[in-house]
Amino acid sequence: MEERKVFSLSEVTDSLEINIKRNYPNSFWVKAEISKLNFYKYSGHAYPELVEKKEGKIVSQIRSIIWQSDFQRINAKFLQILKEPLKDGIGIVCRARLNFSSVYGLSLIIEDIDPLVTLGNLEKEKNDCIERLKKENIFSLNKEKELTFLPQRLAIISVGTSKGYSDFIQTIEENAKGFKIFTYLFPSLLQGDGASVQLREALSVIEGVKDYFDCVLIIRGGGGDIGLSCYNDYMLCHKIATFPLPVLTGIGHSTNETVAEMISYANFITPTALADFILDRFFGFLADMDNIKKQIVRTSKHVLDKQNIQLQHIKQMLILSSQRRIEKEQYLLENDLKIIEMLNPLSVLKRGYSITTLDGKVIKSLSQVSKGERITTKVLDGEFVSKVE
Numbered sequence: 156m157e158e159r160k161v162f163s164l165s166e167v168t169d170s171l172e173i174n175i176k177r178n179y180p181n182s183f184w185v186k187a188e189i190s191k192l193n194f195y196k197y198s199g200h201a202y203p204e205l206v207e208k209k210e211g212k213i214v215s216q217i218r219s220i221i222w223q224s225d226f227q228r229i230n231a232k233f234l235q236i237l238k239e240p241l242k243d244g245i246g247i248v249c250r251a252r253l254n255f256s257s258v259y260g261l262s263l264i265i266e267d268i269d270p271l272v273t274l275g276n277l278e279k280e281k282n283d284c285i286e287r288l289k290k291e292n293i294f295s296l297n298k299e300k301e302l303t304f305l306p307q308r309l310a311i312i313s314v315g316t317s318k319g320y321s322d323f324i325q326t327i328e329e330n331a332k333g334f335k336i337f338t339y340l341f342p343s344l345l346q347g348d349g350a351s352v353q354l355r356e357a358l359s360v361i362e363g364v365k366d367y368f369d370c371v372l373i374i375r376g377g378g379g380d381i382g383l384s385c386y387n388d389y390m391l392c393h394k395i396a397t398f399p400l401p402v403l404t405g406i407g408h409s410t411n412e413t414v415a416e417m418i419s420y421a422n423f424i425t426p427t428a429l430a431d432f433i434l435d436r437f438f439g440f441l442a443d444m445d446n447i448k449k450q451i452v453r454t455s456k457h458v459l460d461k462q463n464i465q466l467q468h469i470k471q472m473l474i475l476s477s478q479r480r481i482e483k484e485q486y487l488l489e490n491d492l493k494i495i496e497m498l499n500p501l502s503v504l505k506r507g508y509s510i511t512t513l514d515g516k517v518i519k520s521l522s523q524v525s526k527g528e529r530i531t532t533k534v535l536d537g538e539f540v541s542k543v544e
Contacts, residue, residue, distance in 0.1 A: 168255070171255050171261075172257065175253050175254075175255045179252065179253040182250050182251055182266055183250070184249070185249055185263065186246075187205040187207055188205065188206050188208065188244070188247070189203045189205065189241070189244065189245055189247060190205065190206045190213075190243065190244075191203065191204045192241060192242060199223030199227070201226050202219065203218075203219045203221065203265070204216065204219075205263065217261065217262065217263055218261075218262045218263075219249075219251065219263040219264070219265050220262055220264050221265045225267070226241075229267060229268050233268075233273070235270075237273060237274050237277065239383070241268070242347060245276070245384075246273060247268050247272065249263075249265045249266075249267065249268040249269070250267040250268075250269075251264055251265045252264050252266065277387070280384075281387040284387050284389045284414050285414055285417070288392060288418060293396040293397055294396065296397060297395060297396050297397075297418055300400065300401040300420055302370055302420060302421075305436060306369040306433060306436065307337060308336075308337045308339075308368045308369045309336065309369065309372055309433070310339055310368040310370070311323075311338055311339065311340050311341065311372045311374055312342075312345075312354060312358070312361075312371065312372070312373045313340060313372075313374040313375070314343070314344075314345055315342060317345070317376060318376060319374050319375055319376015319405070319425070320340070320426065322376060322425075322427050323372075323374050323405070323426040323427065323429065324338065326430035326431065327433065327434070330434050332441060336437075341361060342357070343356070345406070346375065346383065346385060347385070351386075351388035351390065354373070354385070354391055354394075355390060355391050355394050358394050358395070358398060362399065365399050365400055369400070369401075370401040370402070370420070371400050371401070371403070372403050372429060373402065373403070373406060374405050374426045375405070375407045375426075376407035376425060383413055386406065386413035386416065387413055387414045387415070391415060392414045392415055392418055395419055401420035402419045403421050403423070403429060403432075404421075404422040404429075405424070405425055405427075405428060405429030405430075509532050509533060509534045510532070511531065511533070512533070513528060513531075524543050526543050526544065527542065527543060528543050529543075530542075
């Protein structure tokens with residue numbers, strides 16, 4: 156039986172270490188994705204898990220190490236150029252060297268990372284998101300929503316302890332006219348790892364109670380431009396674009412506009428600017444009401460003045476008409492009185508006539524009297540009795 160050669164584990168690992176050092180003496184550039192950063196604040200070291208994916212599946216994986224001094228230098232470059240720190244889920248091109256430890260196995264010691272490549276990857280992801288939303292014809296969908304003229308019920312996605320949220324609430328509550336606006340906070344991470352997922356979850360909760368709100372406000376504020384890549388996430392942007400209520404953003408930065416801001420109903424540089432936008436609608440409505448009130452007063456005064464002139468004219472016409480009617484009636488009355496006066500028996504007597512009566516009845520014909528009857532004759536100054544012969 157042939158005698159077999161048995162190696163100790165240390166001999167195998169030592170051999171691997173020697174061969175790796177011999178064949179990979181220098182550092183080289185590697186393209187990969189940081190699946191998980193694994194940064195430890197206590198030591199300052201990071202132990203990123205690097206992966207390569209094809210069609211969403213991991214085809215290669217290796218652990219790596221970034222020592223404290225290198226991590227501080229690399230992270231500072233990322234903050235300066237990308238305005239974001241090293242984090243999970245970003246594509247990188249790093250300069251590294253292979254290292255093999257008998258205890259910890261194979262790893263890459265990362266010496267440097269090119270932030271410009273990562274910046275290009277992030278910009279590509281942003282552009283891909285824009286193109287995908289446009290291809291699906293939903294890029295401008297939320298902008299087409301109708302924002303009620305006076306939005307009084309605001310669903311706010313923010314962090315309750317953030318300065319941006321505090322500034323917004325203070326501006327709304329301390330408005331000069333004392334307008335009462337209802338706000339309700341839906342807490343969520345607003346930047347960095349996991350923010351896009353929590354933002355989508357908050358939107359889903361609001362969607363379930365959408366009838367109670369006029370619009371949604373995403374308020375970040377305070378924090379600079381770090382961690383904004385989550386607002387270029389396709390799933391989040393798709394949710395905003397197709398949301399049933401207008402979505403307004405005030406995420407507190409002034410550099411490149413994120414996709415979420417591009418597709419929202421309206422976006423503002425700061426939460427305070429967003430609050431001013433809401434209040435301006437109320438102030439504008441109040442100004443319109445004041446103008447309408449003044450217009451009503453002016454119109455009413457004009458109508459009243461016109462009616463007063465017409466009433467004065469009618470009054471004068473009535474007076475004139477009444478005077479003419481009275482004069483006419485007075486003239487007719489005087490004529491009637493003259494006629495009555497003329498018909499008055501006294502008037503007849505005054506003209507030299509007399510009135511003869513029999514038993515109080517005026518005698519108009521001889522046939523009314525008989526011989527021997529006593530008749531009375533009335534003249535102007537008295538009367539006398541006669542006997543018919």
